[in-house]
Amino acid sequence: MPRQARYVSLAAELRRSIQRGDVEIGGLLPTEVALCRAHKVSRHTARAALALLEDAHLIERRPGLGTRVIAREESSAFVQPLGGLAELLQYARNARLQISSAASVTLSAGDAQRLGAPARSAWLNIEGVRRASGAPIAVTSIYVADAIGASVDDFRRSRRAVTEEIERRYGVAVESISQTIRAERMTAADAAALKVEPGAPIMRTVRRYAAASGRIFVISDTRHPGDRFAYDLHYRREGTLRPFRVDSKPGRAHPRR
Secondary structure (H helix, E strand, O other), X not given: OOOOOHHHHHHXXXXXXXXXXXXXXXXXXXXXXXXXHHHOOOHHHHHHHXXXXXHOOOEEEEOOOEEEEOOOOOOOOEEXXXXXXXXXXXXXXXXXXEEEEEEEEEXXXXXXXXXXXXXXXXXXXXXXXXXXOOEEEEEEEEEEEHHHOOOOHHHHOOOOOHHHHHHHHHOOOOOEEEEEEEEEEOOHHHHHHHOOOOOOEEEEEEEEEEOOOOOEEEEEEEEEEOOOEEEEEOOOOOOOOOOEEEOOOOOOEEEOO
């Protein structure tokens, strides 16, 4: 039997440690340097072992904040950490889009309201299925503003996110993203694409990507089955709390100057 690579066996050791509860959920694993010393491995080996645990959604690694345990057992759901614009953009890289169709569309009043776009505006509509580790995790409708001048061929063979490909080809970069999340039921068409039961619970995320001018140039409308996706959010206190003075009237409070 071929000898197992050291980073694989180290990942297995760390996985067992996590499953035993040696580190609590939310707790930090040892640093790469500490792992190297404790297990007598190179920095490259330690980093590769941690990458396996990260791919299994057992840990989350953040520069300057360490490696945090987020689960004891590997989940079949795709986990999207949220902490800023970069992490939102990372989803489009990790969950690859398999394009099924494309067409030029003019938004109806109903579609415009759902997407947060002007009614009767013109877009390139790209339909497809997102996959992670080869498995389908969502159905996505992407809308690229007609003013960009893009065609579906710009994206068919690209390994970049749609917004990254637009920046490379047309020089329009993402400056901000707004997002709306809704709980809904799976339509028959989406259910067929994902091989799930119609009417199953889904999480619908609509993201609007804006350029520095404030103009929205890409919108994505993604429908995830409830058991195939999870958001992982972390909040941190920033700044200093200011004392409040409370008026004699209920419900009124003001920062103390």
